[in-house]
Amino acid sequence: MYDEFFSKAQALREAGVPFATATVVRAERPTSGKPGDKAIVTADGTMYGWIGGSCAQPTVIREALAALRSDESRFVRLSPDPASQPPREGLLDVPMTCFSGGTLEIYIEPQQPQPRLIVVGGLPVARALAELARAMSYRTIVVDPAHHGDAPPYADELLTELPALAGRVTPVTFILIATHGQYDELALEQALATPAPYIGLVASRKRAAQVREYLADQGFAPEQLARFKSPAGLDIGARRGDEIALSIMAEIVQCRRGLADLAWQEAVEAPPAATPAEAIDPVCGMSVEIAGARYTYDHGGETFYFCCPACRKSFVRAPDEYLVHK
Structure with a gap:
């Protein structure tokens, strides 16, 4: 069971899917849950693993989803009579009134997907951005057809073929293209075919206009062309390469946080179903x-x-x- 738990967690991480882990840390009989029992709850409310009987599962799922929304861990105690339990700081008491009785203490921890940065090209600004992203715990993937040898120290992974980048894109993958005009168009054709929420191009306004014109001639619709940002980065008056990298990273963070807020806002504002869940x-x-x-x-x-x-x-x-x- 533990192998399945860790395999599932790893698969979700690689796919960039958010989930929460729930672990029984203490149990009082009679209860079917035992210390060490584990489960995974995904954002759609699906549970994988074992955390106790059917009475505990709905509560664990509800608290796991709340942990994902707040991005904060929580410690939950399920018992028949919470009022009779001694209060403990940081412990959330929830009634569990099934006939089986017993008490479960469960630690729930949200696991947000690791964001990824794909940098196409070998310009100094690309290197500076990759180094900054790694310092912020992003997985950095460098795509550089001109690179020979091992991956550079600022990259977690090196790709030398442009089409390969599509297989590395998750819902929290951000793409920057900085090829100095060598293969901007080819890189954008690959990037725009992915669902990446952010695609930036390091180029002058004149060069960016030329790229847009070329892509339009290739059949890309206006809404597709609107997906890539050029010049990339927030306007902070950046001049040097490292300053430009900082402005781009700030824009990526802005996009990433906006994605998280929008996802939960849409979930909250979704119209009610015809029947209660x-x-x-x-x-x-x-x-x-x-x-x-x-x-x-x-x-x-x-x-x-x-x-x-x-x-x-x-x-x-x-x-x-x-x-x-x-």
Whole structure:
């Protein structure tokens, strides 16, 4: 199970997909979760791994998504009666009212994808930008067909073929082209074919206009051409190569943070679904994801959802007893 956990985490990192890890650090019987149990929760609410029974999973998923939104870790304690538990600083108490009882303490940590910078060309500004990006924990990939030998010290990876860059692009990959006019057009043709959120070109305004005209003649639509920025970088009055690199890095950071804010804003502002995503288990009060609910029961023209077979069995035996408190 642990091999599957780490393999899944590595695969998500390589794909640039955000996720959260949840680890049981303490458990009090009776509970099916044990210290060391681990799970991964992706941004769409999918869980991989084991973190305890069906009563714990909806809460863990909800808290994991909250951790991803805030980009902050959280320590959660699930217990039948949180009020009876001694308060601890930094610990979030959440009720878990299933019949199994028990207490779980779970550490949830968001894992944001490592941003990538692809630098095409060997200009001094490209090197300065790559060095700055590495210092900021970006994975740096240099694409330079003219380079021979090992990867330069400022690059995590060296590519010598332009088409190869497409296979390195994730949702948080940023591309800068600085070839001094040698193959700007060819590099942009490759970059514009990817979903990279930022594509910058180091060139004069006159040169950038020539590049746009060439690409338009090649059939690129205006909205495609609008995806690349030239001159690249924020206007900070930069003159030297390292200053230009700083202005470009600042623009990349601005783009990256804007992407994160927009993604969560769209999620919050999305129109509500025709049916609620979750229902309340009438027996234990737990939230149950409707789409993936395994235990349901139709009564009085209404469908009820349960977190486990024990809750369903109790409801079927005496539904009126629980409907009074609905």
